[in-house]
Amino acid sequence: MRFQLIGVNHKSAPVEVRERLAIPESQLPEACRQLAEHPEVEEGMIISTCNRVEVIASTKNGSAADLRGFLHRYFQLAPEELEKHLYEYRENDAVRHVFRVASSLDSMVVGEPQILGQVKEAYATARAVGSVRNQLDQLVTRAFAVAKRVRTETAVGSSSVSIASVAVELAKKIFGNLNGKSVYLVGAGKMSELAARHLLAHGCTAIFVANRTFDRAVHLADKFQGQAVRFENLYETCDRADIVITSTGAPHAIFRREHGEQFLSRRKNRPMFFIDIAVPRDVDPAMNKLDGIFVYDIDDLQQAVASHVADRRKEAERAEAIVTLEVERFQTRLQSLDVVPTIVSLQDHLETIRQAEIDRVRGRLGTLTPDQEMAVEALTRGIVNKIMHTPISTLKSAAREPEATTIVELVRRMFNLHERRAAKHGGSGEHN
């Protein structure tokens, strides 16, 4: 047993549970310290975001740690309160989960970029208090590399999902940089507000609001620090906006082809983007035929979202394949790392025996010429090497097998290497 992970995320637990488990940033170092002191835990790290709490540990010598116990104790919750929301992974499954989390494959919005930063912060915190040192360090730094690979080799993080962000993306396709572009809200609605907010967040500056009820326009304009316009002045002022978001309840189109032509001539043909969220539509589809006017209605936007989701699903599958590959690779690496110290200590052990035996018979051999000295040296070394050749090559090839740990343990026990390793581990445990 090496890696163990326990946690809750947005899929396994409702927000009421998650918020009780969330660990504020200020308390995270202390929590990591406590985790590292928990019985059987060698190293530990905690990721706590609004969507997840993950407790990751590497355990001492093949034992299993009671991470549930840690959670119960730390949060002082009764076991049954948590149990049905928790998931637990061990070994490769834990490695896979960490890779998936870092690569944003386990996120609510798959591919969202924040999670990697959050994992990095959690890692930095745990490193600072010394609860991540060796094996976890390898795991987490590998997870960063996997996340980077997923990001560069797949398009998981590249396309956005919501209608508002699709609107922003389209606006960027038309205007490039949105800095200084102005937005016109015609009619009010939750979705158009959201789209406006997204556009403002991406650099749009001026905002105009027109509504049949002027008071509502004023109210909404205040919210965005924009300018309210009376509805009857709509057509005179509309050409000032680069992006028009309409969502009125009008039974027929408010913007028709002739309006579009007017706007264009007043704007010297600079392009305009109409986002029509209203049903029935506020913008006559014929307007889309004009050079320089781009009209997207709710269906077009939804279709764009849908194609993004489909793209993203395909990309997510590719990302999962990368993660699977990386989990295997990581496992191989860990195992090969694991046999090396065994081989080294085995060689040390035999060398000590050889030296001791030579010293023991030296008295009986009398004085040796340098040639004879060398012959004895070569003879003994040759015997040791010949005997050790097969075991060592078996160990090396075993590194790639799943039973590597068993074979390594067996060799250690047979040659009595076990105690030395345990002593070393015990020592470092006390040290902390």
Add this chain to the structure above:
Amino acid sequence: MSLFWLRISLGCYGIGLLYALFALTRTSEWFNRVALHAAYLGMVFQLVSLVEAIYFSGHMTVALVHNSESLLAFFIMSVFMATFLIYKTTSPGIIVFPLVFLLTFMAATREQPFVLMSPGMRTGWLVAHIGLIFLGYAALILSFCASVLYLVQQRSLKSKRPNGMLSRLPALEEIDQIGYRALLIGFPFMTLGLIAGSVVAESFFGKVDFYDPKILLSLLMWAVYLVMVYTRWIAGWRGRKAAMLASVAFAIAVCAWLANYWSKTHGFVTS
């Protein structure tokens, strides 16, 4: 040797040409980088080839006339690279690469070079004429590329499927800016180049022969460009109308170039 360097340069542009064809169907970050580096290399070899040609002929004007296609290709690439450095886009390459390849190909495979009719011309004016006209051509070709790309991007946005194969095109307004700036830069060069040309003609023939096909076409092209700048400036013409004008101007430019073969004034073609 000059021809040797030119042929290496042609090979480099060949990669660019392949990229341009490839880019019509799909995108590849890797290929994009390769093509860009190949284009850089191609430019270096082309410059070497041009400098060597001038050095060995010992006569700048003659060398420039002999290597006119190569010079024009080099200028077009320079303008393309400048666009890349400012706007970080290689999209005009879809048109620029094939064009540059064609020009370089013509230069690299031509058996008999043009023969300059009379070495006694006022060479300073002639060099200015060639240099300015070619810079003008290069900028205007880029402007033409931009107007075509503008149409493509506009179409893709209007088709409501903006995530298709051309999703790597720059934003519409950026393409527009590239085209407009290239137009604004290219037009004065073209104008000055034509003035320099008429000075050469005046001094050599004593008058400008307005019935010469080359001169006629050049003036016509200049007029179309004037209309383009004007409509863009005053009415902000973009998209279809602008692309139409740009295509007409481009077609006339190609004709004017080909007119070298029939023109008396530019009669430095071997016969």
